[in-house]
Amino acid sequence: VKRTAFLIVALLLVQINFAQTTNKKGILYFHEACGGFSLNTNGWNINGGFANVKSMEKKISFDFELRSLKNPKEVRQSMTSSITFGDTINPKAFIYGKQNSLFTLSALAGSTIDLGRKADKSGVDVSLKYSAGLSLGMLKPYGLMLIYQNDSQSRSFLKSQTFDEAGEQKFLDWYSIYGGAGFLKGLGQTKFTPGAIAKVSLSFDWAEFDEYIKAIEVGVCLNAFTKKLPVMVVENNQQFYPSIYASIQLGKKW
Numbered sequence: 001v002k003r004t005a006f007l008i009v010a011l012l013l014v015q016i017n018f019a020q021t022t023n024k025k026g027i028l029y030f031h032e033a034c035g036g037f038s039l040n041t042n043g044w045n046i047n048g049g050f051a052n053v054k055s056m057e058k059k060i061s062f063d064f065e066l067r068s069l070k071n072p073k074e075v076r077q078s079m080t081s082s083i084t085f086g087d088t089i090n091p092k093a094f095i096y097g098k099q100n101s102l103f104t105l106s107a108l109a110g111s112t113i114d115l116g117r118k119a120d121k122s123g124v125d126v127s128l129k130y131s132a133g134l135s136l137g138m139l140k141p142y143g144l145m146l147i148y149q150n151d152s153q154s155r156s157f158l159k160s161q162t163f164d165e166a167g168e169q170k171f172l173d174w175y176s177i178y179g180g181a182g183f184l185k186g187l188g189q190t191k192f193t194p195g196a197i198a199k200v201s202l203s204f205d206w207a208e209f210d211e212y213i214k215a216i217e218v219g220v221c222l223n224a225f226t227k228k229l230p231v232m233v234v235e236n237n238q239q240f241y242p243s244i245y246a247s248i249q250l251g252k253k254w
Helices: 002-022
Strands: 031-040 043-053 058-069 100-118 124-141 143-150 155-162 177-180 191-205 212-225 240-253
Touching: 031 212, 043 240, 058 124, 100 191, 124 212
Parallel strands: none
Antiparallel strands: 031 043, 031 240, 043 058, 058 100, 100 124, 124 191, 143 155, 143 177, 191 212, 212 240
């Protein structure tokens, strides 16, 4: 009896292995890696990660992301000055009253729970994903092209400055602003603040029985920091950044 049972188990294992190597449909993959781009109500993020499949209903995931966070008061505007400085210096749109740009680097761990396998009917699998982790807030000084008067020559000239370099009075003088200074301005003076992140989302994967991941994810996210971050000069700054997001995820299973 034991020998017969052993032979039956062995035959089943051989059959399963043969099915996995000859037919992709219905394979239980044990590892996944994917990445994507997300649009949030307060910015965007680029993300990537991998997951280990624990069972048909559960996965353990590890994700990393670079996120841009915006204050609700940030509004892009164009120059108001009538002064021109030739074709070589084109004015860029700017955000009035902005002191720093906020980015975060985050590492998260979480779980994905299958809510119902619908691949046989519609080709779409729906799952619930929740994750949390640590993040590093990065405050990059925001720069403006400011107009100065050269009294000796009665001519105007431009100077690229951050809030700390120009001072509050000049930085907030509407008629002294020619435009934005570009992303690289202030990059070397970036400051860091620790924080945390938590996310809950629904994932719709329309390649459940394929070796590739093709999913849309929608959810809510909360970024929290140890203190209020000075993104704006005079507006109320935030310590907590809640958002709603939608992302596209592409990847591979093996």
